[in-house]
Amino acid sequence: METRFDPFDEMLLPQSGVRAPYSAYQQWFSNEDPSRLGKKAKEAEAFFRRTGITFNVYGQAAAQERLIPFDLVPRIISNREWTKLSRGIEQRVRAINMFLHDIYNRQEILRAGIVPVNLIANNAAFLPQMMGFSPPGNVYTHIVGTDIVRTGEDDFFVLEDNARTPSGVSYMLENRETMLQMFPELFSQNKVKPVSDYPKNLKRSLAACAPRNCSDKCTVAILTPGIHNSAYFEHSFLADQMGVELVEGHDLRVVDGHIAMRTTQGYKVIDVLYRRVDDDYLDPLNFKPESMLGVPGIMDVYRAGNITIANAPGTGIADDKALYSYMPEIVEFYTGEQAILKNVTTYRCSEADTLKYVLENLAELVVKEVHGSGGYGMLVGPAASKKEIAVFAEKLKANPANYIAQPTLSLSTVPIFVKKGLSPRHVDLRPFVLVSPEGIDITPGGLTRVALKNGSLVVNSSQGGGTKDTWVLED
C-alpha cells in the first residue's frame, strides 16, 4: 500500500528549486507581483461568470449555478512524460473497444475465463439490446476521458476509464483561453502544445464514424437533457464550437427509418448523434418508459444501421469499478502486450475473504460504489470519522457486491496560488481521447482537477474541487 506521507510534488523539489518542466515558469513567477496575480485571479472569475461557464449542482435549487474555481498556476507536463502517458492511454482505449465488441458478440474473454461471466451477465450496465450488433466502424467509445493519477516520478495510475460520457473538456478549452488572455507572455516563453483543435477534431472524428458514407455532408448533432443538466454549459459550448445543432429529445423523431430533427423547414436527418444522455433515458420504448429525455424508437433505428450513437449504448459496462480490477488482464488479452499504465490495487468486496479484509481496514481505504461517479456515495477512510466509517460498514455488509475498495493513494501535488504565494494541493488528470476508424487522437494535456482544500484528496467539482490549465511542452 502506498504511503500517505510526503506526496510527490510535480513542481517543487523536496529541498529547493523546481523540476525541469517548470523552470521557465518559476522564473516568470518569481518576478511577478503577487497582488497583480491576485487581481488577475479575480478577473478570471468575472470572465467565467460573464460568459456563463457554470455548472449546476444536483440537490441544490434549479437556479443555482456555480463556478468551478480556476487556479492560475498551470500544471506542466514534459513531452517525455506525455509520450509515455499517451501511449498507455491509447493502448487501454483500444483494448476497451475490443473488449466491448467481444462481450456484445462472441464473448471470447468470458470463455477464456479471464473475466467471470456473472460480472457481465448480472451487470445493470450490460445491455442485452446490444448483443450481436456491431456499431459503425466497430467504435464503441468515441469519446473517452481517462482519469489518471500520479504518485511519483514515473508512477502513473489509471483511476477510472470514463468510457461512458466523460465531461470537462469545455473547461480544458476555456482554461487555456483564459491563460492566453491573462498571461500571453508565458506562451512565448514556454512552447505549449495547443488544445484548441479539439472541437474540429471531435467533429471530424464523429463524422468518420457515420453509418454510411456521407463525407463532409454528414449531419452531426449533440443531444442534451436540457438547460437544467449539470453539464449544459459544456453541451452548448461544444455545439457552438463544432457548428452543429444542440437538440433535446423532443426535437427528434423517427422519420422513414431515420432519426430526424424538427427544423423551421421540416424534419432533417441526423447521421451521428453525440448524446449526453444516459443509456437508461435514451429510448423510452427500449429502456425506461417514463423518460422524457430520449427518442422513442432510436434503438431500432440504431440497430438498423441508420444512425451512429456516440458513445455506443452499453459502453457503461467498461466503467464498472469491479470490472476495472480486471483491466490489466483485459489489456493483455486483446493487445498481447503488458499494460503500460498501472491499475490501482482493487479489492472486490463481493469476495468473502476480501470483504473481511476491507471491513477490518476501512480507516485506511477508499471505498466506491461499482456504478458510482462524481465522487458521490464513496468513503475516504483516512478522512472519515469513526461514526461515518461505522455507518458505511453497515451499507457495505448489506450489499458487498455493490462496492470495491482501493488503498488511499498519495496523489501528486501541484502548487496553487494563494495569498502567501504557492501552496501544494492534490491533483488528478483527465486527458480527452477521440476514437474513430481513422485512429485514436489524444489532445495533449487535458483537464487537471485540483482539491482546493489543503490535504484533501477529493478533486470532484461537485465536492469543492477546482481546475488548472494543463500544459504539455513541445520538448
Add this chain to the structure above:
Amino acid sequence: MLGKTAGGLYWMFRFLERSENTARLIEAGSRIALTRSTDTISDWRSVVSTAGVRSGYDAIYENYTAEHVVDFLLRDPKNPSSVMNGIENARTNARMVRTALTTEVWEAVNENWMAMKDALKRPVRDTELPSVLGEIRRHSALVRGALHGTMLRNDIYDFAQIGTALERADNTARIIDVKYYTLLPSASFVGSQLDNVQWETILRSVSAHRSFRWLGEGEMTSSGIAAFLILDTRFPRSLYFASRIIEENLGYLAKDYGTRKTSHDMIDAQLSKLRAHNIETIFDEGLHQFIVTFIRSNNAIGAQIEQDYRFNG
C-alpha cells in the same frame, strides 16, 4: 435551424421587450404620482391594468400603493410580466439557443441578468428607483446594440426581430386599450389639466413624449396622440411601424426558405387594414373596438408563426 431554436429566439426577445416595457410603465406611473397631489390610487390601478396583470395583483394586495405596485411589477416572482421574470425568462431562452447567438449578445443578456439579480434582490426604495430603472434601460440597449452590431442578418435575426415587434405592438395596443376613454374626442375637455396629465402619461409609457413634441404637428389633441400611436410611419412603437417590422422579417423568411406561410397572409391583412384607415375612420368605427380587434389579430399572428415554423411540434 431547429424549430425550438426559432421559438427560443422569438420568446427571448419578447421577454426582453416585455421587461423593458414594464419598466417604462413604472417610470410613467411614478412620474404621474409625483405630479399629482391628490389620490393616485386610480393611476396605479391603471398601471397594473396596462401591464395586463390586474388579477394577479388583486390576488395579493387589497389596495394600490406605489410601494406595492412597483414591487409587484419589478420583482414579484408570481407576476409573469415582472421585470425580473422577463429578464430571467429571456436568459433561460438565451441559454437554450446559445448556439444561435454571438458571444456579444449572450454576454449582454447574461450581464443584464446578473446585474438585475443583484439590483432586485430586495425591494427597491423610491430613492433608488430612478437609477434602477435607468439600469434596466441601459442593459436592454446593450442587448439590442449587440444584436444589431454582431448578428448575421439571417433567419436567426428575423425571429428575434419578429418577437420584439410582436411584443411591442401588443404593448402599445394595450396602453391604448386601457386609456382609450381619455383619447375619445367626445370625452375630452380640450386643454384641461386632467387630459394633459393623462396624455403625458400615455406618451411617456411608450417613450414618445419627446418625439411627439418634436414632430410638432399641431397641438396635443386626443386624435393627434391616437393617430401617432396607431398610424405613424416614423414612430418605432406605433402599431403600424411594429406591424411593418413583422411583415418585413416574415418576408425575409419567405425569401430565405422559398415558401410563404399562413402567417404571411395574416400580417398582410393586418397591415392593409391599418393602411385603409385614418384616425377619423378609426373613431367612426370605434376606437375601443378597433384596438381590441388589433390585439386579437396580433396574437393570432404570433400563434400562427409558432405553427408555421414548428416552434413546438
